[in-house]
Amino acid sequence: MRPALTRKLVLEEALAVPDGAGGVDRSWTALGTLWAELKLKSGTERAGDNAGLSRQRYRVILRAAPSGAPSRPRPDQRFREGARIFTILAVADWHLDAGYLVCEAEEEVVVS
Numbered sequence: 449m450r451p452a453l454t455r456k457l458v459l460e461e462a463l464a465v466p467d468g469a470g471g472v473d474r475s476w477t478a479l480g481t482l483w484a485e486l487k488l489k490s491g492t493e494r495a496g497d498n499a500g501l502s503r504q505r506y507r508v509i510l511r512a513a514p515s516g517a518p519s520r521p522r523p524d525q526r527f528r529e530g531a532r533i534f535t536i537l538a539v540a541d542w543h544l545d546a547g548y549l550v551c552e553a554e555e556e557v558v559v560s
Contacts, residue, residue: 451509451548453483457527457534459519476526479518484510484527486534489552493559500559506534508551509542521551 459479464472491504508527513520520539521527527534534553542550 451485453485453510455484455486455529457482457484457508457510457529459521459525460528461525476528478528479525482510482519482521482527484508498560502557502559504555504557506553506555508534508536508553509548510551512541512547512549520549527551527553 458481460476461479462474463477465475467473485508487507487509489505489507491502493500493502510521521536523536523538525536527536532555534555536551536553538552540550542548
């Protein structure tokens, strides 16, 4: 069965930007748009002192790209969908002949 690539995700990469005080800040830049299928795998919520933290794990399926290609996600990158951010944890081929990649991603949301 083919995945339903109906979600438009922006692949982003972190850049080190000088902060003017001898250190660096992290800034994110868009590398391109990918169509994907998102499937919720699990979720947890943890209470903190002032707010809670909700964490969801997703399986993200998208078209394959060769290793080293700028369109192939890496674990040091993230996906963005509007205000939502999905940190990429792992990337693997989804069935060797299928022409798709599967990414393990995580979304964290502060709950007040």
